[in-house]
Amino acid sequence: MKLNNKHLFLSCILITALLLVVIISARYGAVNISLDEIISALAKQLRNSDNLTLNERIFLDIRLPRTILSITVGATLAVGGVLTQSLFRNPIVEPGMIGTSSGAAFGAAFFIVLGSTLKINVSEWSLPIIACFGGILGTALVFVLSKSNQRGKNSIPLLLLVGVAVNALFLSGIGFMSYIARDPQARSITFWNLGTLSGANWSSVIIVGITTIFCITLVYYQAKKLNTLILGEDEAKHLGVNIKNLKNSVLLLNVIMVSTATSFVGVISFVGLIVPHLLRITIGSDNRNLIYYGAIVGGIILCLSDFVARIILSPAELPIGIVTSIIGVPVFIILLRKKNYFF
Template sequence: MATGAYDLSSADLWLALTGQAAELEQFLVWHVRLPRLLLAIIVGSALAITGAATQGLFRNPLAEPTLIGVTSGAMLFAVGMLVLSARLLAFFPLWIQQVSVSLAAFLGALLTTGIVYRLAAGRGRLNVATMLLAGIAIAALTGAITGLLIYQSDENELRDITFWSLGSLSGANWTQVAIAAPIVLCGSFFLRRDALALNAFLLGEREAAQLGFSVERVKKRVIVWTALIVGVCISLTGLIGFVGLVIPHLLRLWMGTDYRRLLLYSALLGASFLLLADTLSRTIVAPAELPIGILTALVGAPFFLWLLLRERRKTNWI
């Protein structure tokens, strides 16, 4: 809270928090930096815990929520709203125009996840492998439609699309915190309740069922909560990549695959990581601001490549 384009000393920060500072400093702390700090914590923990849960569901340490269509759907609907909003919402009140992109991204995330789920579900059973393939197909289709919309956009719309796709916490406010916090907290609670089931999934679905877990219900719960959590986060901050992949995998290398611990520590490390990344994005090119998605990709992509090389060495490919 003290660091940024306008630095505060510890004493000034304390005065601002207690309502004794100048009006400008109180506004900076209470209405700009504090909600942004809290939103970074919420979104970071959300992306990391859903990444860990998705890896448990697919029994693949390189899986992430993108595979179930959340990200591609949010991107398509957000781009569609950015390109078409001037024509669709011209006669609506200003506040509807302001929240239209976030609402469209959230609905798009849920809709595409629902489509992927229906494609993979049959005869009362969800086939995880089919869901993976369906997610890839839907991502390709939505990507093509998104590209068509981008092709039709003008310069201002293209700038907005680029900025949204790189992710940012710059617009954080108390309303966004109030929207995200209950969904993320509730969803994280229920994901942690399925930690033992995810541990059993490591043995295989049949073995998990023999241990007494309702496999299909667990899979449905994980997918629904992941879609809700990631959908609301993307709708508020844009696309922030690699957090759901890097954080759980890093912890898995350190503490193993016990999801009772992995989910909790993923949330904590994810919150810390995104808070640090956001602090750097605000300060590294101050007074300008670097999109946070660039920083997470700069960290996540090399780590992902290191994982691939590590797996190659383990399997004696090289």
């Protein structure tokens, strides 16, 4: 990414905004935590001290991991939207529309209900691994079934229609899992479908963080090749790009990081759809910039959405998927009506 004055200024603004959102999210909720208590908690953690107050424990064990997880998942969903829209050269494609999110959610529901019975609950990685398999299966179904007869290319209208059908299929599977589940399991699946960060802990932060950083780093080095797809697949081939390998590698990395995030927080809509559009209007279509800024803006939006979800009905909380949909739908409609929207 070329860091000229414009990008340097934008980076400073977004990073400052991200830090402010982190502080606000960490401080306020059902229990308000002062800055002095935050600083004290961090200092005691560095000294490995167990002499923590109740508010300090709330910050370290609940509020901080939840804030970090919201930023990480937001970055994952936004970058996932950038990658799918670039691969298919279509501005209304996102992971939720090509079977990735619904497949991952089905994998998670399958694990919640039948994991113990089938003896696949062997480690804390079992849930994201099963969700990844579900996401890969959903994406593969959409990708294979949307192949047109003309040179084996993906027809975008057909892809979207197949995506609707595959999503409906997996939602039916989730419904069946909910039907045969016990009450606690059914409640977990319901929250999965609406999205929630209430189960955030340091284990989920580490798993999602490692997966997200690894996958985003690898796809960033593919961004220059993705830029050639703007010209069309034939032109990209003439420039020496192996289209099949590029699509397979980027799709696989995208499925892994989105499925892992979905396995811990459920299905969260519109982040992967809205963020790439906002960025294209602001900074253009260079995927190197879109991946970098998308990770930051996605983190800001989801962290703010989680803050609203916790505050609006405090001490109860609203599922975060409801908040992102309420915000995302009007924004998306406004973007659709702009003449300079498509690329």
